[in-house]
Amino acid sequence: MADNKPAKPAARKAAARSAPKFTAEERAAMRERSRELKKSKSRADGESDLLAKIAEMTGSDREIAERLHALITATAPELEPKTWYGMPAYAQDGSVLCFFQPAQKFKARYATLGFNDKAMLDDGAMWPTSFALTALTPADEKRIVALIKRAVA
Template sequence: MCHHRLPPHHDTRRESTMSRTTTSTYAGFTAEERAAMKEHAQEVKKEARRRSRADKAAEAERDVLAKIAEMPEPDRTMAERVHAIVKAEAPALAPKLWYGMPAYARDGKVVCFFQSADKFKARYATLGFNDEARLDDEPMWATSFAVTDVTAEVGKRIAALVRQAAG
């Protein structure tokens, strides 16, 4: 009896799924997303070059303030207010750049961040919270908030969220 190798099993379902995936309308990352990833790579390299912990903290805050200063209005004013609120309400959170955005971290892990509307050509700025934020006291909670102005009332809401997130 002669044994011949059989061709590998041909699964047409898998092939159609694979071709559908590769021929979908996904066109890759946007120019803004690619720029944010490049910024993040530069941030990581810059942070690795810093010497002492105090140098890192001071330089990181200067970097955040410089990034905020580059923002167009009204994002700049909102980011300045958010920065002041975070510094006042959660001084243990360390300012740092994260994908080119002002962010605030605990033990190097980002708790919250401010994304200007201009960064991704969005309609509004965003105050976002990552997994490190301690906002989950119920089965469902918000992790980002659209921000169009930091009024006194909005500032109070941000302060309460930041205090809770910082734990």
């Protein structure tokens, strides 16, 4: 009786061709997320990890991350600081609400302040969920505070 199964090496090659291609930075972020999930952390541990990630940053990424941390913790002290895919993040009820993606992490032109769907920033049929940051002006800080307040409401 003939076996109708495809040859294993051919099947593996076909799967490899159709598999998504991730950059080295994306694979590193996924490995960091895996390590984060394996650790059971308290709020203090999460904040310690977040501050360590900020300390690893350089230049404007570090300045922006430090200022965002101060703004977010002052505006919404109930949010839980933690790392998410190796990036500073803030969670509500265990789910990440917002995060900071440094430009250097993915070799991008700008850093990003992002919000997950839990933030409920809905505004009509279309609204932004991430914001490019190259610096923080007082007007930007005021807008970020308003977004955080709206996100936690």
